[in-house]
Amino acid sequence: MTDALSRMLATRPHVLADGATGTALFNMGLDPSTPAEIWNAAHPDRVAAHYRSAIAAGCDLFLTNSFGANASRLALHGAVTRVTELNRLAAAIARTEADRADRPVVVAGSMGPIGEIMAPMGGLTRARATEMFHEQAEALRDGGADILWVETLASLDELRAAAAAARQVGMAWCGSLSFDTAGRTIMGVTPAQLSAAVEALPNPPVAYGANCGVGASDLLRTVAALVASGNERPIIAKGNAGVPHLQEGNLHYDGTPELMADYACLARDMGVRIIGGCCGTMPDHLRAMRAALDSRPRGPRPALDLITARLGAFSGATGGEGLTIGRRP
Template identity: 45%
Template sequence: MNKLQKLLDERGILLADGATGTNLIPMGLDSGQAPEAWNFDHIDRIETLHQSFIDAGSDILVTNSFGGTARRLHLHQLDDRVVEVNEAAATIAGNLVAKSGREIVVAGSVGPTGDLLFPLGELTYEGAVEAFIEQMTGLKKGGADVAWIETMSSPEEIDAAIEAANEVGLDYVVTASFDTAGKTMMGLSPADFGDTMSAKDPKPLAFGSNCGVGASDLLVAAIDLVAHSGGVPVVAKANAGIPKIAGDKVVYSGSPELMGDYAKLAMNLGVSIIGGCCGNSPAHVKAMADAVRTHNGGDAPTAEDIIETLGPLVSPKSEKTTDRSSRRRRRS
């Protein structure tokens, strides 16, 4: 049995980690620099970040390999080292897990290629599958427990990544980013995503949403994700509020306390894997860990409950984008 499935069966709720990129920037990552290069150049800093999330209570570590396909690494002259880059990312996380004395999942981060698939762009479906296979080969070689396919918006690219995971022999998780009026940039709705993922064979170990435009928006999307999950565990990995410019820095509006409230609402919705994306520091993850550990449960929140607690939607959904069963739940 996959370690992620085993821990879900044992614990019911798992805590993922926080952000990678927004936490590496204060550690010296320059604009335009590939975070994946630090798997060679600054291993100690990647270890420090992973260890901070272990100390905060994370059950899942997402590797530093989000841009790890050749399609993205060629921008940094690393496209001839794809397998090596991803193997290093998984190895760094895995070594820390081995020393932790705890069962922690190493989730091999697989982000979008950054290219549009044909006919909108030049990348073919077969080319996308090939790129993801190369990346996942490295992640598997480094000991990743699962392919963590994240921040996706295109159904075709999602399918290509899933096909690659099946080809390489990695169980997989998929998260999409619902950041355009309650849908992904390519028009995929949470309800349609849930229906599609729950019908896959083999099914994902979990699916859900990450990133996007704020914690409120993500949890409103999660209402439909849970309703259309078909019993597959749902992931919520929200940004820590909204980014704002403060001098020469980008700061996020969501406090650790707000993300603790977000974790409680996610649990009440029926979300099984809770974590943070952009802007979530180890302090935010620690607040979520405390919430998960101490929360006594409650009724599933409506969209209005979520907005009242976490703040207004940044990308409001029109009524017609919300699935009918969700509207019935909000009225009840």
């Protein structure tokens, strides 16, 4: 138990993770055509301010601004040679802000999907995926990240590649997949398959789970399937702040701070150990989640009908494991 997150989990029942990096930086003026990671060099003050907002909101863990900083994604913007620079900067800025906090805060080195389809359906081999994840992981480690955080994946092979990269750089890691309206990833992975796969790895993650997807209620149905799998490894839940709607050409999420506070407590009552937000989750949401987790007593494990009553109907008829309930209108 040498990594900072494992030590934190050993001393408290749950950890509050951060919210949306992309949404926050767009609100600061990031052009949608510019990779967010470029700001680690171009606007480090704004990236630092984003990190500070997570700490001020009460987060115990926040992700570095490096989600898309792999060779494949940066090549689309003519920045393939900047992988090491941008990842190291993302972690170094985060390390500085975490070290200034008045309490322990975990810096999680964010690594998102490569952006290519894994073989045999696509052309991305596991060896090449591991190489790209390794390049990121090494720079995040050198910049000061406490742990690697792999999220929004759809493929178990890609997860295995990320795990191999973490092993190569000698870092603990966490991993989560993104599940759709059918309760599966776009590559067809179910929560039960994820639960089984992480335990078969030579270096299992500190925690695993689900992030992004559709909305908070759908994500908790995925969590219910992870719990039902019998895997006792700590679970991660990072749900979107409601469901996105297009307004005047921009995406807006309908989840209020009050809804996300309910979501956080329902996740806790389901046994989730690491609770955070994803797209649309802003500091106001995080503050409400922190306050609710600290003030509301823990309740019994919620049934699916209580989740829909509090957070809204599910978007699909099943959750990928036969967990059936009504659809979102």
